[in-house]
Amino acid sequence: MKPPPSPVVLEYLDLDTPALALPTSSLDSAERERAARFHFEEDRRRFIHGRAWLRLRVADLLGIEPKAVEFTTVGERGKPAVLSPVGGSLLPTGTVPTFNLSHSAQHGLLALHAGGLPLGVDLELARPFERAARIAARHFNAAEAAAVATAAEGAEREAVFFRTWTRKEAYLKLTGLGLPGGLACVETGTEAAARSLRVPAEHGLASAWVTSLELPASTPAGLLAALAAPCAVPVDWRRG
Numbered sequence: 001m002k003p004p005p006s007p008v009v010l011e012y013l014d015l016d017t018p019a020l021a022l023p024t025s026s027l028d029s030a031e032r033e034r035a036a037r038f039h040f041e042e043d044r045r046r047f048i049h050g051r052a053w054l055r056l057r058v059a060d061l062l063g064i065e066p067k068a069v070e071f072t073t074v075g076e077r078g079k080p081a082v083l084s085p086v087g088g089s090l091l092p093t094g095t096v097p098t099f100n101l102s103h104s105a106q107h108g109l110l111a112l113h114a115g116g117l118p119l120g121v122d123l124e125l126a127r128p129f130e131r132a133a134r135i136a137a138r139h140f141n142a143a144e145a146a147a148v149a150t151a152a153e154g155a156e157r158e159a160v161f162f163r164t165w166t167r168k169e170a171y172l173k174l175t176g177l178g179l180p181g182g183l184a185c186v187e188t189g190t191e192a193a194a195r196s197l198r199v200p201a202e203h204g205l206a207s208a209w210v211t212s213l214e215l216p217a218s219t220p221a222g223l224l225a226a227l228a229a230p231c232a233v234p235v236d237w238r239r240g
């Protein structure tokens with residue numbers, strides 16, 4: 001029997017006031033150019049912090065300096081990925097770590113897998129959203145839309161809506177299709193529990209799995225998150 005995959009390491013970070021020293025000067029020219037294009041200083045700062053954080057964690061895994069980490073993209077919609085290091089990696093030869101990052105306002109969530117399992121994560125801050133039932137009716141699968149519509153208006157409905165949204169977006173980020181893939185392309189469910197998904201053949205995955213995440217107690221209230229991977233995978237929250 002195949003052994004279970006090693007855990008996906010998850011970490012939350014406040015991108016406005018990060019609780020760790022970030023190597024912000026490690027960004028490459030493409031990242032610096034992108035940072036310069038943000039209209040608002042707040043968005044620029046969050047992007048820089050997010051990229052420096054990602055570089056730091058990938059560098060830790062590879063045993064190289066954050067500025068030596070190189071990124072590429074995969075697929076037509078530009079899913080970011082680590083470029084195979086030329087040499088000196090701490091990981092077994094040929095193993096390239098995978099990651100996926102999500103942010104909602106100043107809140108960041110990073111998922112990292114040392115064994116190279118494709119990942120998708122999404123983080124959302126549940127908030128008042130009057131159009132929840134309308135958006136769900138238009139963009140979710142029928143059973144999901146019905147669950148949103150029948151939830152009590154207000155906080156309960158918003159929780160169901162954003163939980164479902166995070167599960168769908170995590171799946172779309174796993175495949176790299178992103179939102180143009182269509183929120184209704186797979187039924188990811190409204191419950192928090194893990195489920196195996198029926199994946200359309202054209203998505204290029206033999207199987208997929210999604211789960212809502214239980215965030216550590218120290219994480220700000222109101223955040224909802226989900227993780228998608230090709231198969232059931234244990235998770236480890238990184239602290240400190």
Ligand SMILES: CC(C)(COP(=O)(O)OP(=O)(O)OC[C@H]1O[C@@H](n2cnc3c(N)ncnc32)[C@H](O)[C@@H]1OP(=O)(O)O)[C@@H](O)C(=O)NCCC(=O)NCCS
Pocket residue numbers: 047050051077078079080100101102103104121122123169172173174175176177178179180
């Ligand atoms: C991927 C996507 C769903 C992310 O939306 P978002 O609201 O920014 O959500 P998140 O904060 O969860 O994710 C952002 C991170 O996802 C990652 N990402 C970018 N493209 C991705 C893709 N195709 N698949 C998976 N992850 C992707 C990046 O790390 C990005 O972080 P960065 O902005 O710091 O580089 C969205 O950008 C998308 O659909 N992209 C594909 C097509 C596209 O570019 N369309 C134009 C906008 S609809």
